[in-house]
Amino acid sequence: MKKILLIAVLFALLFSCKKESPNADDVSIDTDTLEKINTEKLRIDSLRMVRQDSLAQVRKDSLEQVKKDSLQNLIIQKRKQKKYEVFKGESFSYWPIKSSDSLRKLFYNTFSKQQQYTIAALNRIDTDHIKTRDTLIVPNEFKESFIDYTPFPRKLDNLNDVAKIVIFSYPIQAYGVYENGNLVKWGPTNMGKQSAQTPRGLFFTNWKGRQVTSTVDDEWILNWNFNISNKGGVGWHQYALPGYPASHSCLRLLDADAQWLYNWADQWVLSDKHTVQVKGTPVIVYGDYKFGVKGIWYRLVENPEITTISKSELEAIAEPYVSEILNQQSIREEYIKSKTPITESKVDSLKVVKDSLN
Structure with missing residues (x-):
């Protein structure tokens, strides 16, 4: 009996253990499944974290870009303001x-x-x-007289004996008028453009015309024209000054300056239609212009002396011509003594067709 009872108890215990074992297996998770669940959870958490950090970074980057754009716009505005400031x-x-x-x-x-x-x-x-x-x-300061702005020296000692002379400077696009070595006038000029440059050297004024028709275009009327190279068709006259060499080899002047020189300089004297007996006023054209850039006078702000021609420099330029100038001046003086009054060439008409004497 005791044996039967013991067997029954053992059987009950054994049945109970087998019944619990399957239940334990049902609620437990194997290692691979657990790792998969943890990995997915980590992925979701990481995604949430990345999304949160990205949004914050986007906001930060956007704010920084706004700041940069604002600063850049400010710099541009400042530059524009500076560009349009004196x-x-x-x-x-x-x-x-x-x-x-x-x-x-x-x-x-x-x-x-x-x-x-x-x-x-x-x-x-x-x-x-x-x-x-x-x-x-x-x-910055307006002077009493325009001559006080002169880039030319006031005195040229080697021209003391020269009664009259005009000197044109290609580099500074200006002319100076001297009487016995003393500067009496200066002004702006626009000389020959790069493809039709004004010839350099010593010339003498010859004929003049109040209104002359240009040889380049017969629609161009040249006021106060004074020729310095009859064969070359070169002279000074009034015409538009754009601020750079723009002419077809002539020497353009302001209207008032052209009129002043028209009345000041001397014409030649012809013994007959083709023979020059007495030459006119000497004219020197010298130097080279740097084409393709603004004239050096635009650098006066940085260097107020940039256009100034020294006395020694201009005397050196004039020196090779002094002997010939004085020789022609003597011829003129002798002619004046022998002929009273001088019968100058009769070309001072209202219009000289095509810059010729005919």
């Missing part, structure tokens, strides 16, 4: 004069007609071309 140098200032800029209106309201004329002359232009320039050179 830049003041030691003796001259850069004055922007673009038609779209308010400084153009301010320019005309600030400076008188006479001051505008001076500014134009210093920029080697006429007043009609003021509005075409992007920037003008303006003196």
